[in-house]
Amino acid sequence: MARERATALLVDLDGVLRQWDPAVTEAVEREFGLPAGALLETAMRWSLLQPAVTGQISHLDWMAGVAEALAEPAGGRERAVAAVDQWQAYRGVVDPDVLAFVREVRASGHRVGLATNATDRLDTDLATLELVDEVDLVLNSSALGVHKPAKEFFQLACQALGSPPGRVLFVDDDDRSVRGARAAGLSAYRWSGPADLPYLRAALAD
Structure with missing residues (x-):
């Protein structure tokens, strides 16, 4: 039995x-004498990340935890805080091809959620990033209290979109x-780049 045609996009x-230039992180690590990959690896430790993406702690508290974990390899807490602050000043860039796709989808009458x-x-x-008005709604795990890939996250997302999964x-x-x-x-597609857009x-398509 064929699946129903999708009428909403998440x-x-x-x-x-949003894309991130790894050269920015690499430059910060070199400047502060951190091991290659230390910033992202530390930030992505589940014990540090999970409370932040479920709303238990703030972004600032998360980054404070990252700086604390990096204090020794950075050569002291003040140096680690400076490294994290400089790293966090960069907020990535919007992929123009994906943004154009999102705009096309909305223009065709389909709702789009982030x-x-x-x-x-x-x-x-x-x-x-000037994205506030580019989607119909935002599903933020820290506001919902549950993160992807939990089933509850997607249930809440579909309810917010007003569409069945x-x-x-x-x-x-x-x-x-x-x-x-x-x-x-839901129908779900593993993104690998703009070649996936067709x-x-x-x-x-309607």
Whole structure:
């Protein structure tokens, strides 16, 4: 039995709509004498990240925890705080191809939601990136209290969109999130780059 045609889109932020230049992080690590990869690896430790993306702690508290963990390799707490502050000043860039796709989808009458594991800094980032008015709604894990790939996240997202899961197409660059969306009944596509856009356009065609 064929799936229903998707009539709403959920798109991930980091790695899809927003891209990060790794050279920025690498430059900070070199300047402060940190091991290569230390900033991202430390920040992504689940014990530090999970409370931030579920709203238990603020973005600032998360970064304070990262600086504390980096104090020894950075050569002291003040140096670690400076490294984290400089790293966090960069907020990534919007992928113009994905933004154009989002605009096309909305112009065709389909609702678009931004579905992301994020902190309480998300609203500020969206304003900085000029994305506030580019989607119909924002599903922020720290505001919902539950993160991707949990089934509950996708249930809440579909409710917010006003669409049943079977009519929602979800796009993410993370395999676990894609599997979680499929388990919740959504159509889900693993993003690998702009070459995926023709398929996604067809999946949302009227």
